[in-house]
Amino acid sequence: MANKKITSTNAMNRDFLEDRCTLNKVLRIIGKRWVSEVLVLIRNDIRRFSQLKECLAGISDNVLSTVLSELVKEGLIEKQIFGEIPVRVEYKVTGKGKELTDLMSMLCKWGKTHIPFDVRMEPLPRAATPL
Amino acid sequence: MANKKITSTNAMNRDFLEDRCTLNKVLRIIGKRWVSEVLVLIRNDIRRFSQLKECLAGISDNVLSTVLSELVKEGLIEKQIFGEIPVRVEYKVTGKGKELTDLMSMLCKWGKTHIPFDVRMEPLPRAATPL
DNA sequence: CTGTATCCGTTAGGATACTG
DNA sequence: CAGTATCCTAACGGATACAG
Numbered sequence: 001m002a003n004k005k006i007t008s009t010n011a012m013n014r015d016f017l018e019d020r021c022t023l024n025k026v027l028r029i030i031g032k033r034w035v036s037e038v039l040v041l042i043r044n045d046i047r048r049f050s051q052l053k054e055c056l057a058g059i060s061d062n063v064l065s066t067v068l069s070e071l072v073k074e075g076l077i078e079k080q081i082f083g084e085i086p087v088r089v090e091y092k093v094t095g096k097g098k099e100l101t102d103l104m105s106m107l108c109k110w111g112k113t114h115i116p117f118d119v120r121m122e123p124l125p126r127a128a129t130p131l
Numbered sequence: 132m133a134n135k136k137i138t139s140t141n142a143m144n145r146d147f148l149e150d151r152c153t154l155n156k157v158l159r160i161i162g163k164r165w166v167s168e169v170l171v172l173i174r175n176d177i178r179r180f181s182q183l184k185e186c187l188a189g190i191s192d193n194v195l196s197t198v199l200s201e202l203v204k205e206g207l208i209e210k211q212i213f214g215e216i217p218v219r220v221e222y223k224v225t226g227k228g229k230e231l232t233d234l235m236s237m238l239c240k241w242g243k244t245h246i247p248f249d250v251r252m253e254p255l256p257r258a259a260t261p262l
Numbered sequence: 263c264t265g266t267a268t269c270c271g272t273t274a275g276g277a278t279a280c281t282g
Numbered sequence: 283c284a285g286t287a288t289c290c291t292a293a294c295g296g297a298t299a300c301a302g
Binding site (some may be wrong): 009012013014016017020021022023024025026027030032033034036037040051057058059071074075076096099100103104107108110111112115 | 157
């Protein structure tokens, strides 16, 4: 009951992996839900919060917000604020973000040829502009 | 209090994304902790449970076990059991697994040129055979 | 319109003990 | 040696209310 662990092994393991190889950093960034999708959408000129939200039926405000700021923080997209009323904000993919989406396209292509279909019950007819 | 949601939006969102684009399936697989690392190690001929555990200081038995069966299930590695005493088991990367590691190398390279260093306190001197 | 703050359930990740 | 079974905690993802 006395001594709680100083640093959780959970965090230690994460750091271990990220120190070990940059790949783990990359995957830590783009491996989270919505992230790759948002990046691709912005690359496809879906530039505004409301538009993104519209495409990504089901995403919550705070989640989209978090994803966007993460992408900005990592330098994969840029945020541009126009001083209008009401406020207009636009995001665009940076150079290194574009490079990354190219690699993601390759990953996607790999998936299409190698990941088998899995049949699920409901077709989920929602808004879409996939990769 | 009466009506709990039938399917959690959490799961619905996951399915939505995976239906939307294969990339999300790919990232759900390789985006989890340890997965890419294990795949790369096996590709580098670290073929046995105990060897992998040795390289990946800090991983728990059950976690490594889970990762390995996930990789087998996805057809990225193969498991070979030798009927010896004590039991010997070896894993090897499949064809499509190799293709995937090639793509991961590119991702890694991207990360090396584009992700800035972030200084952390302890250097974490552990076992290593990185990508 | 574009978010932030709070609160909460689910899932991922880990420690440990045990098995063929 | 190569794992499973159980239990536990931290992190992620989401709902909702509200703010600039």
